[in-house]
Amino acid sequence: AGVAGVGRLVDGSTALTHEVARRAADAITKLAFENDAVKAMIRAADGVATLRLLLEKRDTKVQRAAAGALITLDEHERLVGEIQRATAGIRADPSDDTLRDTLKQAVRTLAELAKECTHNNNLSTSDLDMVDTVVRAGAVEAIVPLLSLSVEIGEEECNASIGDIEKEACYAIGLLASKDTNQNRISEAGALPGLVALLKRYPPQLSGPIPPSVARRAADAVTNLAHENNTIKNLVRTEGGIPPLVALLETRDAKVQRAAASALRTLAFKNDENKNQIVECGALPMLIFMVRSEDQAIHYEAVGVIGNLVHSSTHIKRRVLDEGALQPVIGLLSSECPESQREAALLLGQFATTEPEYKVKIVQRGAVQPLIQMLNNSDSQLREMAAFALGRLAQNSDNQVGICHADGLRPLLNLLDSDAGNLQHNAAFALYGLADNEDNVPDIIREGTVQRLKDGELIVQASKDCVQKTLKRLEDKMQGRVLQYLIYLMRTSERVSAQRIAVALAHLCLPEDQRAIFMDQGGLDILLDMIAPKPNLYVLKSSLPQNQKDAAWALFILSVKLGSLSEPSEDAPLPPTPEAYLEEHFNNPELSDITFIVNQQEFYAHQIAFAHASDVFHDMLEICKVSEPGERVTVEISDMDFEVFDALMRFVYTGEMTPSPVLAHHLLHVADKYELNGLKLRCEAMLSRDLKTRAKDFAPEEMITLYHLSEKHGASTLANTCAMHALEHRISIIESIGVSRYSDLIISMVPQIRERLHSMLYRLGNS
Numbered sequence: 214a215g216v217a218g219v220g221r222l223v224d225g226s227t228a229l230t231h232e233v234a235r236r237a238a239d240a241i242t243k244l245a246f247e248n249d250a251v252k253a254m255i256r257a258a259d260g261v262a263t264l265r266l267l268l269e270k271r272d273t274k275v276q277r278a279a280a281g282a283l284i285t286l287d288e289h290e291r292l293v294g295e296i297q298r299a300t301a302g303i304r305a306d307p308s309d310d311t312l313r314d315t316l317k318q319a320v321r322t323l324a325e326l327a328k329e330c331t332h333n334n335n336l337s338t339s340d341l342d343m344v345d346t347v348v349r350a351g352a353v354e355a356i357v358p359l360l361s362l363s364v365e366i367g368e369e370e371c372n373a374s375i376g377d378i379e380k381e382a383c384y385a386i387g388l389l390a391s392k393d394t395n396q397n398r399i400s401e402a403g404a405l406p407g408l409v410a411l412l413k414r415y416p417p418q419l420s421g422p423i424p425p426s427v428a429r430r431a432a433d434a435v436t437n438l439a440h441e442n443n444t445i446k447n448l449v450r451t452e453g454g455i456p457p458l459v460a461l462l463e464t465r466d467a468k469v470q471r472a473a474a475s476a477l478r479t480l481a482f483k484n485d486e487n488k489n490q491i492v493e494c495g496a497l498p499m500l501i502f503m504v505r506s507e508d509q510a511i512h513y514e515a516v517g518v519i520g521n522l523v524h525s526s527t528h529i530k531r532r533v534l535d536e537g538a539l540q541p542v543i544g545l546l547s548s549e550c551p552e553s554q555r556e557a558a559l560l561l562g563q564f565a566t567t568e569p570e571y572k573v574k575i576v577q578r579g580a581v582q583p584l585i586q587m588l589n590n591s592d593s594q595l596r597e598m599a600a601f602a603l604g605r606l607a608q609n610s611d612n613q614v615g616i617c618h619a620d621g622l623r624p625l626l627n628l629l630d631s632d633a634g635n636l637q638h639n640a641a642f643a644l645y646g647l648a649d650n651e652d653n654v655p656d657i658i659r660e661g662t663v664q665r666l667k668d669g670e671l672i673v674q675a676s677k678d679c680v681q682k683t684l685k686r687l688e689d690k691m692q693g694r695v696l697q698y699l700i701y702l703m704r705t706s707e708r709v710s711a712q713r714i715a716v717a718l719a720h721l722c723l724p725e726d727q728r729a730i731f732m733d734q735g736g737l738d739i740l741l742d743m744i745a746p747k748p749n750l751y752v753l754k755s756s757l758p759q760n761q762k763d764a765a766w767a768l769f770i771l772s773v774k775l776g777s778l779s780e781p782s783e784d785a786p787l788p789p790t791p792e793a794y795l796e797e798h799f800n801n802p803e804l805s806d807i808t809f810i811v812n813q814q815e816f817y818a819h820q821i822a823f824a825h826a827s828d829v830f831h832d833m834l835e836i837c838k839v840s841e842p843g844e845r846v847t848v849e850i851s852d853m854d855f856e857v858f859d860a861l862m863r864f865v866y867t868g869e870m871t872p873s874p875v876l877a878h879h880l881l882h883v884a885d886k887y888e889l890n891g892l893k894l895r896c897e898a899m900l901s902r903d904l905k906t907r908a909k910d911f912a913p914e915e916m917i918t919l920y921h922l923s924e925k926h927g928a929s930t931l932a933n934t935c936a937m938h939a940l941e942h943r944i945s946i947i948e949s950i951g952v953s954r955y956s957d958l959i960i961s962m963v964p965q966i967r968e969r970l971h972s973m974l975y976r977l978g979n980s
Contacts, residue, residue, distance in 0.1 A: 231272040238267060238278035242285045252286050261288055268325045280326045284343060289350045292323045296355045300362070307366040313374040317381055320359065323352055324385035344392050353395070353402050356385050360407025360431075363414075376427050379411060383430030390437035399438060400445050405452050408434055412457035425466045432458060432472035436479045446484045455480065455487065459494040467508055474503065474514035481521040488522050492529055497522075497536045504541040509550035516545055516556040523563050530567050539564065539574065546583035551592050558584060558598035565605035572609040581606070581619050588624035593633055600628055600639035607646025616643075617653045626665050634672035641671070641679040648686045651695050657687065658699060659710045663717040664763050688721040696726065700734050712760065715739040719767035724774055724977075731771065732974040740764045740771075741967055745960040758952045761959055762943055768966060769940035775973040798822075799866045800859075807846040809862075811855040820846070822865055827888035853883055861892070870895050874903040878922065885926035893928065901934040909942050913949040917958060933969045936962040 241260065245251045255261070264286075267279035283289070299316035302309060327347040358365075359382035363375050386404055389395050408431045415428040435454060439446045449455065458480075461473035477496065480487045496518070503515035519538060523530040542564070545557035561580055565572045580602070587599035603621060606612045616622075625647075628640035644662070647653050666684055671677045691699075703714040715736045722730055731737040743764035798804065798819055805817035823830065837848045850858055857879045860871045870877070870892075877896045884893035900919060904911055916938060923931035939946060939959055947955045 231270065231275050234267060234270070235272075235275045235278040238264060238275070238282045242278070242282045245282070245285045255286060261286060264288075265322060268322065276325065277328070280328065280343060284326055284346055289323060289326050289347045289352070292319050292326075293350045293352055293355045295319045296323065296359075300355075300358060303362070304365060310374065313378065316359075317374065317378045320356060320378065320381040320385055323347060323356070324381060324388050327352065327385060327388045342392075344389060344395065348389060348395055348398070352385070353389060353399050353404075356382050356389075357399065357402040357404045357407065360386070360404060360411060364410065376424050380424065380427045380430045383408065383411065383427065383434045387430065387434040387437045390434065390440075393441065396438055396440075396442050396445060400448060404434070404438065405445070405448050405454070408438075409449070409452045409454040409457065412454060412461065425464065425469050428461055428464075429466070429469045429472040432461065432469070432476040436472070436476045439476070439479050441482075443484060446480050446482075446487055449480055450487050450490060455490045456494050459491060459496045459499075462496060462499040462503065467511060470503070471510050471514050474500070474511070474518050478514060478518040478521055481518060483521075483524075485526065488526055488529060491518075491522060492532060497533060497538075501533075501536055501538045501541055504538065504545065509548065509553060512545060512548065513550055513553040513556065516542060516553055516560060520556050520560045520563070523560065527567065530563060534564060534567065534571065539571075540578055543575065543578050543580045543583075546580060546587070551590075551595055554587060555592075555595050555598045558587060558595070558602045562598070562602035562605045565602065565608075569609070572606050572612055576606060576609075576612050576615055581612075581616055581621070585616070585619055585621045585624060588621070588628065593631070593636060596628060596631075597633065597636045597639055600625065600636065600643055604639055604643035604646060607643050607649075610650050613647050613650040614652050617647055617650075617656050622647065622653075622656060622660050622662070626660065626662060629665060629669040629671070632672075634676070637669075637671055638673060638676040638679065641676045641683070645679050645683045645686065648683045648690075651690050654687060654690050654695050655698055655702060658714055658717045659702065659706070661713045661716075663687065663720055664713070667720070667766070684721070687717075691718070691721045691723060691726070696722070700730060703730075703736060703739065704734060711739055712743050712764075716743075716763050716767040719771045727771065727774065728974050728977050732971070737771075737967070737970055737974070740768055741963055744768075744966075745963045758956060761956055762947075765940045765943045765959060768970070769937065772937055772940070772970060772973070775970065775977060799863065807848065809848050809850055809858065811850045811853070811858045814855045816855075816858065816862060818862065826865075827890075830887040830889065833887060852886075853879065857883065861889075864892050864895070870899060872899070874900055877903075878919075881922065881926055881928060881931075885928075893926070894930070897923075897928045897931040900931050904934055904938055908938075909945050911938070911942075913946045916946075917950075920958075920962070929965070929968075932962075932965045936965040936969070940966070 241255060241264070245255055261283065264279045264283050268276055268283075270276055270279075296316060296319045299312050299319065302312045303316065306312070327344050359378055362378060362382075366375075386399060386408070390399050411427055411431040412435075415425060415431075435449060435458070439449055455477070458473045458476050461469055462477075464470050464473070477491055481491055500515045500518055504512050504519070506512045506515070519533055519542075523533055542557050542560050545553045546561075548554050548557070561575055561584075565575055584599045584603050584606075587595045588603075590596055590599075603616060603625070607616055622644075625640045625643050628636055629644075631637055631640075644666075648657060663684065666680045669680065671680065699714055699718065703711050703718070706714070715731075718730050718736060719740065731740075741764070743760040800817055802817040805819060807818045807820050809816040809818060823834070834848055837850060838846060853861075857876065860873075860876050860880055861883055864870055864880075870880075877899045880892060881896040881900070883889070884896055904916065904919065916935060920932060920935035920939075922928070923935060939955075939962060943955065943959075946958075950958075
């Protein structure tokens with residue numbers, strides 16, 4: 214029933230018919246798997262012939278399903294036997310047309326079964342690869358002798374049918390060689406002498422009944438056999454296969470020409486001996502003619518051959534250029550074939566490293582504009598090769614300006630956002646070249662390049678190193694007329710350009726130029742306006758977070774250069790007392806003349822220790838005094854815990870602080886309330902040091918609390934430290950509290966940032 218169903222579907226052409234035919238063939242495969250009785254029934258029902266008809270369908274899925282069923286029916290083994298018997302018969306009687314037709318059809322069918330595809334069978338624990346299955350049946354040993362069949366029977370007996378057999382044999386060998394594991398087996402069976410002989414027997418000028426497709430299939434077989442197999446590449450050369458392939462470049466048959474070029478391309482890849490022989494055989498002129506062809510397939514193969522020939526071969530590169538390849542290759546940049554464009558861009562990048570003058574020639578002949586257009590292409594490989602070529606061209610000072618002037622800067626910057634490491638690196642290298650010319654620097658800065666380079670998430674270390682070298686190159690040019698022009702642009706350009714320049718100068722300028730740029734010329738105000746725009750400025754809401762992020766980092770870098778992150782002084786003045794050290798009297802009832810009661814705990818003190826305390830502190834003592842006149846002075850404290858009071862007294866008596874940031878929080882409040890300025894400075898120093906030491910591990914919410922504490926108590930040193938911390942660790946803080954809250958926070962810190970940096974810039978000027 215299954216075979217009959219398949220038979221009824223053979224002549225169908227609709228998608229539904231094809232799908233049903235595929236499923237029917239799959240069903241036959243499962244039914245016949247390891248079941249000889251079912252196999253016999255299918256053969257008896259003419260199932261093999263029916264399935265072979267399905268191999269001729271144009272639907273690949275149907276073909277593969279039919280091939281899987283035929284292999285399950287052991288048809289590949291039968292075909293191998295049939296080929297061997299027919300070959301022997303033709304050797305005995307070369308004139309037997311029936312045997313010739315049988316042999317041709319058997320080889321063709323076996324080739325169809327050998328197409329690269331994995332045949333999954335649910336009844337099996339492993340996947341059966343069709344190519345391997347056919348090879349294990351002895352297909353190689355059966356087919357390779359057919360390559361020399363015409364020699365064995367005598368060329369006088371050859372006609373079109375023998376040519377067809379040879380063509381099908383080449384086709385089958387090419388398919389079997391598509392798996393690298395089979396290449397050596399085919400070579401050891403003697404395929405190469407037969408293939409080379411076929412290439413030699415069918416020169417381009419041949420006329421008559423022998424089809425040129427034999428040469429095409431032979432060239433295709435050589436291509437697959439030699440693919441990434443250097444041993445076979447060498448054997449092709451020693452067997453004399455390169456000269457006939459070069460000769461086939463001159464054929465008028467486009468398919469043969471493409472096949473010959475493809476074989477030469479494979480043979481030339483990373484094989485210097487083959488490269489030299491291809492050139493010496495005179496291939497270059499014809500290859501360059503083919504590059505000019507309007508046939509996309511032809512010029513793609515031709516430029517591919519040239520690319521492999523010149524790779525790592527300076528002498529061949531010069532010869533190719535001397536033969537006039539430059540302009541045709543540049544012309545391919547505008548081809549409608551992306552593969553040809555890619556190969557042309559790669560080749561131009563290689564040409565640019567030959568001699569210095571070729572960098573200029575390539576640009577003069579119109580390569581830059583199409584290369585820049587390729588940078589915007591959706592094909593990542595096209596973008597990669599275009600960036601590669603531009604990077605090599607950008608090693609010339611005039612080309613550097615030309616590429617920038619042709620709007621190549623922005624698309625190169627955009628490539629840094631790619632997730633492909635090679636693409637990023639080619640773009641980074643090109644940008645490094647552009648930064649070498651000081652005429653490009655203003656455009657590079659105005660494009661926001663510094664921010665993009667610093668923010669880029671690069672994949673490979675080489676790209677990171679290249680970016681750092683680019684930034685150093687830009688930094689070295691921040692002087693003289695370049696700097697003067699940037700300052701002029703910062704003052705006169707529209708807002709976005711002025712902001713980009715101010716950010717870049719914060720990163721790149723020399724210390725001696727900071728005051729002129731950021732105080733005298735208003736650079737600091739530009740950066741602060743990026744964080745907290747003035748009400749009369751229209752700023753896109755979507756751009757504010759990025760502006761704040763760029764400005765925050767720039768302000769932090771500027772503060773580092775100015776030294777604003779130096780540790781707050783811990784040498785705050787001790788509270789003046791009659792004696793320098795009172796530690797032995799700390800909480801000692803002996804000679805004590807005042808008792809503090811804090812949360813029902815007593816603390817024995819001496820009024821002389823508070824002789825120079827603030828009036829506010831003395832007023833507190835009078836208000837909280839609970840003793841009667843003439844009695845021992847007793848003061849009741851209710852606004853702090855005993856631990857905090859104990860730390861306060863320790864500082865009063867010894868000038869030392871308990872090393873506890875938690876206590877410092879409370880003591881800062883007490884010190885501000887009672888105007889104990891020495892204690893306040895020490896608290897600020899301790900809290901600032903803790904914030905700086907813990908750095909990015911300091912919880913953002915805790916930092917915000919600390920900042921509000923500093924604002925509440927007028928602790929300017931601590932407020933400045935919090936502001937600098939928010940600038941430095943902007944990314945981790947944003948990740949924790951979100952863009953909106955960070956925006957509000959950093960805006961609230963602008964007064965502290967402004968005051969701090971103005972003060973540092975002013976002192977820098979005076980020094």
